[in-house]
Amino acid sequence: MRPDINVQISGKQRIQRVAGKELTLFFAAPVAYLFLATFAAISLFVFFWGEAFFARNIADVRPLFEWMPLLLVFLCSALTMRLWSDERAKGTLEHILTQPVPLWQFVVGKFLACLALLGIALAITLPLPITVALIGDLDWGPVWAGYLATFFLGAAYISIGLFVSARSGNQIVSLILASALCGAFYLIGSPLLTDFFSNHTGEWLRSLSTGARFDAITRGVLDLPDLYYYLSLCAVFLSLNTLVLERERWAAGGDRQHRQRWQTVTALLVVNALGANLWLGQLKSLRADVTEGNLYSISPATEQYLNQLREPLLIRGYFSGKTHPLLAPLVPQMRDLLQEYEVAGNGRVRVEIIDPTQEPELEEEANRKYGIAPVPFQVADRYQASIVSSYFDVLVQYGDEYEVLGFRDLIEINAERETDVDVQLRNPEYDLTRAVKKVLQSYQSEGNLFDTVQGQLAFTAYVSADDQLPEQLAAFKQTIRESVENMQADAGERLSVDFVDPQADGGQVARQIAEDYGFQPMAASLIGRPFYFYLTLARDDQIVQIPLDDLSADTFERNLQAGIKRFASGFTKTVALVTPTDDFSQGVGGGPRFSQLESLLGAELNVEREDLSDGRVSGNADILMLLAPRDLGEKALYAVDQFLMQGGTVIAATSPYSANLSNRSLSLNRVNSGLKQWLAHMGLEIDDQLVLDPQNSAFPVPVTRNVGGFQLQELRMLDYPYFIDVRGEGLNADNPITGNLPQATLSWASPIRVDEEKSAQRTVTPLLRSSGDSWLSGNTSVMPRYVDGQVSAFTPEGERNSQLLGVISAGRFDSYFADKPSPLAQQPEEQPPEGTEHNEKGASEADTLDNLPSQISRSPESARIILFASNDFLRDQVVRMSGAAAGGDYLNTLQLAANSVDWSVEDAGLLGIRARGHFNRTLPPMEQDSRLFWESLNYIAALLALGIVALIQHLRNRARQQRYQQLLAG
Secondary structure (H helix, E strand, C coil): CHHHHHHHHHHHHHHHHHHHHHHHHHHHCCHHHHHHHHHHHHHHHHHHHHCCHHHHCECCCHHHHHCHHHHHHHHHHHHHCCCCHHHHHHCHHHHHHCCCCCCHHHHHHHHHHHHHHHHHHHHHCCHHHHHHHHHCCCCHHHHHHHHHHHHHHHHHHHHHHHHHHHHCCCHHHHHHHHHHHHHHHHHCCCHHHHCCCCHHHHHHHHHCCHHHHHHHHHCCEEEHHHHHHHHHHHHHHHHHHHHHHHHHHCCCCCCHHHHHHHHHHHHHHHHHHHHHHHHHCCCCCCEEECCCCCCCCCCHHHHHHHHCCCCCEEEEEEECCCCCCCCCCHHHHHHHHHHHHHHHCCCCEEEEEECHHHCHHHHHHHHHHCCCCCEEEEEECCCCEEEEEECEEEEEEECCEEEEECHHHHEEEEEEECCEEEEEECCHHHHHHHHHHHHHHHHHHCCCHHHHECCCEEEEEEECCHHHCCHHHHHHHHHHHHHHHHHHHHHHHHEEEEEECCCCHHHHHHHHHHHHCCECCECCCCCCCCECEEEEEEECCEEEECCCCCCCHHHHHHHHHHHHHHHECCCCCEEEEECCCCCHHHCCCCCCCCHHHHHHHHCCCEEEECCHHHCCCCCCCCEEEEECCCCCCHHHHHHHHHHHHCCCEEEEECCCEEEEECCCCEEEEECCCCCHHHHHHCCEEECCCEEECCCEEEEEEEEEEEECCEEEEEEEEEEEEEEEEEEHHHECCCCHHHHCCCEEEEECCCCEEECCCCCCCEEEEEEEECCCCCEEECCCCCCCCEECCEECCCCCCCCCCCCEEEEEEEECCECCCCCCCCHHHCCCCCCCCCCCCECCCCCEHHHHHHCCCCCECECCCCCEEEEECCCCCCCHHHHHHHHHHHCCCCCHHHHHHHHHHHHHCCCHHHHHHHHHHHCCCECCCCCHHHHHHHHHHHHHHHHHHHHHHHHHHHHHHHHHHHHHHHHHHC
């Protein structure tokens, strides 16, 4: 055993000596420094200039890896061109071949030397991600995945270069052939070649490509088949390299059996290395999502919806074999995601991928039954243009319900430049899960309503005895009893029914419900006998009141079902939206518009415009959303107050100021929302000041320049402290509303003050804060001025401090109208019509019961107020302005509002999925000088790193020379 160990140790030492010798030769000549300098220079140039890092406005390092597959083709070929060719030219190859040692040790030693040099080159680029992390919020998972992919890709190219160099005696020929072979592996999966084939063939070609697999890893998914693909290339070409050298050892007429054994072993190694790719390609679970939040994995929220399935769910993908070149790479991504749904469904999900053009029956069914039609795309090259009609649709079917996701639902197109169009999947998991949720809700709504309710519901009617009630209410009480008992028969044990007389037993229940829920006695007239008529639905600590819109059985059943749906998990929630009445004095196009937010919410919620002038909120409403409210009257304020008292959630975006935007001017006007005193009563106050923050987003201002006598107008992005850029510590990371938001912009916002005394019994959660350097101002002159190339400065004034801009107040609230007469009960004194029957006090029951005041003076614990102190940050115009500053669609503020709604209706599942895929980690705005500073810093860091490498190598050479001289002297 001892000799074997010695041989093994000497083999390791030989590999180390070969690697050390090659590294020494690299740095003894300009090759290593040229390689490192070229690699760093090109990487930095591509990052900052070629891919326009700051113009992209995204905190990632994807531009660093965009060109790596092509860049490494030439650099690795240049690095390896001399390794064997030089040995052959100098005649040292014969010395190596005559050594009584395995040749694979020399091959591995040279390979490791090149890998070490590649590792040094990658280390020199580390200041780039560090810089991005200092500037913005960087997800390090894709960064390390990108470096790993680059290292594996470089290893594959190096092994190819070594093989070519072993076959050639000329360095230039070796460089050309290695570049051609590496380039072939890159081009085989590029659109230049795959566009000529169908999706299936193109996908197969991409599986052989070094570039396509590289892109999959750099997005943050470590797939074992992808990593093994690069390792298999290394094994194949290193084996061929060894075989080439071994063949030069063989003498003519030598041991034929020995030769056949070598060739067989090498062939088996190559076949097994390549064959394992086919086997591993079938294993989809051998992957690790290293992105923050696991963006490319099926989320627990999706699994939650799939677990609700009681029947098989069909997901069918309609993808044409011949499609637009920009869509072709997205087809395998969609197919892989659909297969993830099938795995997560545990037999409850069936996935089918079809090409409608190859299956006419299914195509006819798709056209006729589901309304799926091909989309015409124009495909053009330098010689001709043609139209290709192709399918890119997904059908989600559950029972008789179905939802179709078309091209426009799944695809996001960003035109960064006129000739640079980026086509990506928008957020496929969110879109698919939303479709699953929708068909699930539609299917469940047609069945037993209580099948979707978890736990037991308790219907309690706090109703006085019949002799205490007006005649109409006494009859209505019997109607309610019959309706509830019929519903109880369908619900079984999931619904309990109880009629309680609060005035019995000395009024103990009356005192209890007054303390717990604020239920006060009613009266049919000012001098009528008091009575109780309150209907509640409760589960555990959550309680909702069933409103009394009118005294009809149909209306009661509709309101009761709406109340039950608040506890159900499978129904579309309703948002009651209140916006200002159109006012064409507010500038071009009328008053504020919120159509983009309505469109976003309407994708999975029912959004209904609400008129509060009658003093009531629709009984179907789950959320009341007030956007830039103005001049709310007593009845409207009463409707808001009572909705909160019923345990609802009120989301308000309001402040004392509103912007007047037009094509050529910007002004800020004071507005009266009508909510100020009501909010103060609830412990929340909004100051009559504006918050300005040096951490802000840019404001697009049209600037006219004179160029050669021509007047050119362009948008200039100016530093604008009224556009508060909330990010980092300003976002509450512990709350789902803001936890996944990378950034949000609040425009012309005011500070919120929380009254600690009034809010002592509630939970107050800050959501948004400005930076610690922000200040306050009462100046309404907010138009940025750009004069003679200079920007008017907004000078900080007063104390600088962080300001609260968004907050949640949850818990029990006391009604603003608790000690006031109900606005609904204030009717003008009129003589009743002739023939109207009067009660014993002389009041008309027909009049009084139509406007029966069921005022609640105290809310349950489920009541919540979500307040954002800005009127304008959700307006269409402001969102478009933010998009212009960001260089694309800006959805973060809309997402903030949508997250608030999702959290309020306790639909955190879709909230989390939507946040996973759609947000870009934006960069904070920076002046040109700051950008030049960071760019220069990275170039200096690269030069410094290169100098350190040179210094280390110089010291190593000196130490080696000293040891050599000592040996000679000895």
